[in-house]
Amino acid sequence: MRLVVGELPDFAHLPELPARGPGADMLGRSAALLVDVFVDLTPAGWRLVPRPGRDLQRAHEFLERDLDALHDVAGDWTGPFKVQATGPWTLAAGLERSRGDRAVVDAGARRDLAQSLAEGLRAHADAVAARLPGADVVVQLDEPSLPAVLMGGLPTASGFGKLAAVEEQVVQEELTAFLATLGRRTVVHCCAPRVPLGLLRAAGADAVSFDHGLVQDLDAVGTAVDAGTHLLLGVVPGTDQQLRAPKATATRLRAWWNELGFPAETLHAAVTLTPSCGLAGASPAYARAALAHVREAAKYLLPD
Numbered sequence: 001m002r003l004v005v006g007e008l009p010d011f012a013h014l015p016e017l018p019a020r021g022p023g024a025d026m027l028g029r030s031a032a033l034l035v036d037v038f039v040d041l042t043p044a045g046w047r048l049v050p051r052p053g054r055d056l057q058r059a060h061e062f063l064e065r066d067l068d069a070l071h072d073v074a075g076d077w078t079g080p081f082k083v084q085a086t087g088p089w090t091l092a093a094g095l096e097r098s099r100g101d102r103a104v105v106d107a108g109a110r111r112d113l114a115q116s117l118a119e120g121l122r123a124h125a126d127a128v129a130a131r132l133p134g135a136d137v138v139v140q141l142d143e144p145s146l147p148a149v150l151m152g153g154l155p156t157a158s159g160f161g162k163l164a165a166v167e168e169q170v171v172q173e174e175l176t177a178f179l180a181t182l183g184r185r186t187v188v189h190c191c192a193p194r195v196p197l198g199l200l201r202a203a204g205a206d207a208v209s210f211d212h213g214l215v216q217d218l219d220a221v222g223t224a225v226d227a228g229t230h231l232l233l234g235v236v237p238g239t240d241q242q243l244r245a246p247k248a249t250a251t252r253l254r255a256w257w258n259e260l261g262f263p264a265e266t267l268h269a270a271v272t273l274t275p276s277c278g279l280a281g282a283s284p285a286y287a288r289a290a291l292a293h294v295r296e297a298a299k300y301l302l303p304d
Helices: 002-007 026-031 054-074 088-094 107-131 146-151 168-182 197-202 218-226 246-260 264-270 284-299
Strands: 038-042 045-049 078-086 134-142 186-189 207-211 230-236 271-275
Touching: 002 054, 002 284, 026 038, 026 045, 026 054, 026 078, 026 088, 038 054, 054 107, 078 088, 078 107, 078 186, 088 107, 088 146, 088 168, 107 134, 107 168, 134 168, 146 168, 168 186, 168 197, 186 230, 197 207, 197 218, 218 230, 218 246, 230 246, 230 284, 246 264, 246 271, 246 284, 264 271, 271 284
Parallel strands: 078 134, 134 186, 186 207, 207 230, 230 271
Antiparallel strands: 038 045
16 A cells, blocks of 8 residues: 555555455455345355355455555545446456356346445445545446457356357446446446447446557547547556666657547646556566556656
């Protein structure tokens, strides 16, 4: 927490540390936010169950411990502050029902999960806001499985087949309803190939977050920018690698912005620079360097 607040003094976040074990991972941590819906860990992954068990208790303990650390380190924070959770589609794609199939195949299960997650996520954001009275809490939804949901790329329980694709209109409608219930500024993050930028924009996300190197559809990016959607661009690797100079990163982004056809002086207000797809696989030293890099590169985007 000290590292994140120290390196990102203008827009920090509550970090997730999945290497702590089950319950700190993306699905388990978000399952801890669910209201009146319970999960347990099986050899095949997280599964919906009738009553809470030890695995869910561990996830709750991780979350409470992190909120305590947040208050201790950043209690006087002012400005935007981000919290994140697994989005409703990726959560439904990752959780199994008791019969062994993914919750995403059942419209009723998806609806129940989405309503439970929205209620829990609102409460989580409120808990963060109570610990940081000066913060403007922004909610990010992580949706790495969304392209696979849309394209029918999710494997069946047996692993020998693929689940049917979900219609884009259905995905958009359910995501629109979910975002509308949160009551805060929202970011939808997807670092998988084929990010559905148009769908995320149409669903009402205030910002979209993606790996800058994976998105080739400049028309979709330009349409999002024209619509006022903020871009959170992953511009440095999420695992230990040699980093270029921050100025070189900024120069590359300026050239990309020019290719999109937007005035150079609008770039700094339209984008926020981030690591690509988080830093869960990075060493602490590299994580510090990556956060410092995006902060320094952003300075070169300011108008002369």
